[in-house]
Amino acid sequence: MKQLADFCQLFALILVIYLFVYFILAGVAYWVFYVLKKETMQARKIQLRVPDKKIIRHEIKWSLITMTMLSFIGAIVISCVLKGYTKMYYSVAAYGWLYFFGSMIFCIFLNDAYFYWVHRFMHLKAVFPKVHRIHHLSHTPTPWSIFSFSGVEAFILYAIFPVFIFFIPLHPVALSVIVLFNMVNNVSGHLGYEIVPGKLHRHWLFKYSNTVTHHEFHHAKVKCNYGLYFNIWDRLMKTNHPDNEKKFMQIQKRILSQKDSAGTAPEHEVARHILMGKPSNLDKGYLNN
Ligand SMILES: [Zn+2]
Numbered sequence: 701m702k703q704l705a706d707f708c709q710l711f712a713l714i715l716v717i718y719l720f721v722y723f724i725l726a727g728v729a730y731w732v733f734y735v736l737k738k739e740t741m742q743a744r745k746i747q748l749r750v751p752d753k754k755i756i757r758h759e760i761k762w763s764l765i766t767m768t769m770l771s772f773i774g775a776i777v778i779s780c781v782l783k784g785y786t787k788m789y790y791s792v793a794a795y796g797w798l799y800f801f802g803s804m805i806f807c808i809f810l811n812d813a814y815f816y817w818v819h820r821f822m823h824l825k826a827v828f829p830k831v832h833r834i835h836h837l838s839h840t841p842t843p844w845s846i847f848s849f850s851g852v853e854a855f856i857l858y859a860i861f862p863v864f865i866f867f868i869p870l871h872p873v874a875l876s877v878i879v880l881f882n883m884v885n886n887v888s889g890h891l892g893y894e895i896v897p898g899k900l901h902r903h904w905l906f907k908y909s910n911t912v913t914h915h916e917f918h919h920a921k922v923k924c925n926y927g928l929y930f931n932i933w934d935r936l937m938k939t940n941h942p943d944n945e946k947k948f949m950q951i952q953k954r955i956l957s958q959k960d961s962a963g964t965a966p967e968h969e970v971a972r973h974i975l976m977g978k979p980s981n982l983d984k985g986y987l988n989n
């Protein structure tokens with residue numbers, strides 16, 4: 701009986717942490733980009749259409765279901781950690797700082813490869829409708845969609861984390877950084893606004909990282925851009941959308957154009973600049989989406 705009570709307490713604690721982080725990360729991102737700074741951020745908006753309120757409710761509903769399920773699995777995994785059944789270690793000195801940082805980087809790259817291939821699998825004709833469709837109902841995703849998955853999809857995507865815990869010696873701080881990195885990346889990938897600066901995107905260290913446009917294109921065009929953090933697997937497997945860079949540069953031009961017009965042109969004129977006068981074929985496609 702005591703064991704069950706402890707398990708329920710652990711489950712409730714994990715769920716509260718999930719809800720807190722979800723509502724802080726997704727809530728603040730949504731409030732800033734879709735409410736508070738909506739006008740100023742307009743040039744950064746990747747798709748011109750506005751996300752449907754019905755879809756936002758769908759995203760929150762499925763995210764809540766997923767977080768409940770992940771908390772349950774999390775409670776089982778942490779119970780195993782507490783009983784010493786996993787490879788988790790608590791003193792950095794046990795493996796050293798090089799290993800501490802190396803293990804984090806290794807898990808992030810492993811997660812990136814795992815995500816790419818299971819994502820490709822979920823796009824198979826026979827699998828997609830049953831497993832991945834719920835996430836793709838967000839054609840114009842918002843930060844609320846970060847956990848908007850079917851139960852099966854959530855299980856597949858997050859199965860890699862227990863594997864890390866059971867098979868790779870990880871410090872709790874390193875694991876927390878890996879999980880937080882995943883959530884922050886997930887929020888930015890579903891932000892709907894391009895926040896990656898052009899200069900950073902061209903930097904040798906970051907040019908293999910995915911932009912927000914990259915995942916937004918995945919939601920809009922579906923059969924392309926399957927990667928998570930890095931643009932390595934999409935390049936190797938030639939699954940990048942051909943217009944990724946063009947769209948990214950278009951947004952950079954809009955941002956510059958908005959900066960030039962700010963404060964001088966009336967609102968509708970700014971909007972015209974933002975849309976770069978005549979919409980390109982790419983924008984027309986987005987307008988029609
Ligand atoms: Zn997909």
Ligand SMILES: [Zn+2]
Binds near residue numbers: 835841890915919
């Ligand atoms: Zn997505």
